[in-house]
Amino acid sequence: MKSPEASEYRIARLRDRLADEEISELGVRIDMRGGYVHLWGTVSTAACRTEVLRIAETELGGLPMRADLTVAGATAPERPEELE
Secondary structure (H helix, E strand, O other): OOOHHHHHHHHHHHHHHHHHOOOOOOOEEEEEEOOEEEEEEEEOOHHHHHHHHHHHHHHHOOOOEEEEEEEOOOOOOOOOOOOO
């Protein structure tokens, strides 16, 4: 299952799983670049990143993969905002 068509099918299936699974992660982009699958984008938490990578490994097992996933820094402010 190494043909380009098979790879595109597996990538499409991965996109569907990321959208449909419990994590509902729509911020991850997936492209085929230079013989490897490139996952990039922003996810909400480190746990979400781990889950995305687990699902990707399941769906893309055997295909070379590169992941550039950023965890959004959504922490609460340390002090209240001062308005003037």
